[in-house]
Amino acid sequence: MNKPTTLITDVQDAFPNSYVQAHEQFIRLLPSIALPRESHSFPLTAALSTETVWIGPPEADRVLVLISATHGVEGAVGAAVQHDFLAHLRTRPRLPPHTAILLVFALNPYGFAMSRRCDGDGIDLNRNFVDFKVPLPENPGYLQLMEAIYCPDPERRRRMLDEYRREHGEEAYEIAISGGQYADPHGPFFGGTGPGHGNRTIERIIDHYRLEGRHLAVVDVHSGLGPYGHGELICDHLPEDAGFKTAMQWYGPSAAAPATGESSSVRKEGLLDYRWHTLMQNRGCFVTLEFGTYPIQNLFDVVLNDHCIWKTGDPEAIRKSAAAMREHFCPADGYWRELVLLKARQVIRQALNGLNHE
Numbered sequence: 001m002n003k004p005t006t007l008i009t010d011v012q013d014a015f016p017n018s019y020v021q022a023h024e025q026f027i028r029l030l031p032s033i034a035l036p037r038e039s040h041s042f043p044l045t046a047a048l049s050t051e052t053v054w055i056g057p058p059e060a061d062r063v064l065v066l067i068s069a070t071h072g073v074e075g076a077v078g079a080a081v082q083h084d085f086l087a088h089l090r091t092r093p094r095l096p097p098h099t100a101i102l103l104v105f106a107l108n109p110y111g112f113a114m115s116r117r118c119d120g121d122g123i124d125l126n127r128n129f130v131d132f133k134v135p136l137p138e139n140p141g142y143l144q145l146m147e148a149i150y151c152p153d154p155e156r157r158r159r160m161l162d163e164y165r166r167e168h169g170e171e172a173y174e175i176a177i178s179g180g181q182y183a184d185p186h187g188p189f190f191g192g193t194g195p196g197h198g199n200r201t202i203e204r205i206i207d208h209y210r211l212e213g214r215h216l217a218v219v220d221v222h223s224g225l226g227p228y229g230h231g232e233l234i235c236d237h238l239p240e241d242a243g244f245k246t247a248m249q250w251y252g253p254s255a256a257a258p259a260t261g262e263s264s265s266v267r268k269e270g271l272l273d274y275r276w277h278t279l280m281q282n283r284g285c286f287v288t289l290e291f292g293t294y295p296i297q298n299l300f301d302v303v304l305n306d307h308c309i310w311k312t313g314d315p316e317a318i319r320k321s322a323a324a325m326r327e328h329f330c331p332a333d334g335y336w337r338e339l340v341l342l343k344a345r346q347v348i349r350q351a352l353n354g355l356n357h358e
């Protein structure tokens with residue numbers, strides 16, 4: 001691909017080609033940051049781990065938490081945002097008073113390494129934060145669509161899905177597919193039957209860094225949904241909650257809420273957000289920074305296809321699917337990548353300003 005002329009000169013350097021490269025870049029940059037630091041590793045296997053680094057005073061009562069790869073394959077985008085921020089801190093090692101940064105790199109390292117949204121147990125971590133002690137949520141729409149979801153012919157699959165969409169409407173269609181399901185472990189948007197690795201890691205991170213009681217600005221970086229190049233701040237706090245008002249104050253009208261129907265995202269079960277909402281109470285807010293790529297039909301095509309292919313286990317088909325997944329969730333286009341970094345820098349600034357005025 002031709003190198004485009006961009007406002008940010010090192011755009012492509014920030015975006016890793018693989019989990020291994022991103023991991024290496026992350027670890028390598030840390031020693032060059034001239035601020036107090038404490039890093040920690042949460043291994044999944046010998047080769048795969050979630051990494052964290054706390055930058056700033058250990059007792060800081062305001063913390064910006066920046067998370068990548070909740071959906072593994074989206075880690076290329078999240079890691080680029082983290083890399084860009086670390087590079088910025090290397091040249092300008094300054095933070096607002098009483099403030100620390102906590103970077104959570106590769107919350108789902110398996111999915112990042114394998115170019116999948118889900119983890120090694122097929123769990124979509126962003127549907128996994130439900131109460132497993134009570135009956136799991138039901139998604140009758142998903143069950144109705146299962147035949148279409150596993151249809152090996154993409155054209156026919158699309159026709160079947162369209163039929164459902166015409167009959168039930170756009171929102172019901174999106175909820176049926178992507179709202180979360182707890183019945184089909186091979187399928188997409190599967191919330192699991194117990195806490196997944198990333199869920200358990202979040203608990204360990206909350207404990208390890210004693211996050212309870214601190215003011216928190218959490219930004220979870222995602223990609224693949226919404227208009228091409230647009231970074232949407234999705235706020236899943238309920239409109240009556242303190243976190244909702246905080247998000248509106250900090251991020252202004254650029255924050256969109258699924259609960260009020262303004263967002264590209266529909267209301268979903270088991271989001272990572274909900275765990276942080278409980279933790280932060282009225283001290284801060286959680287936003288998903290979602291970077292749009294290709295149309296939603298392409299999103300469903302690549303993700304459904306990926307689940308069909310992994311079910312068959314054909315290595316050549318898996319390789320092709322991984323490439324399609326990477327392009328959907330992190331387009332190679334340098335201009336798209338530049339927009340990601342510009343928007344992320346703005347959001348990080350908004351979050352730090354917001355925390356600073358608490």
Ligand SMILES: [Zn+2]
Pocket residue numbers: 071074222223
């Ligand atoms: Zn995502």
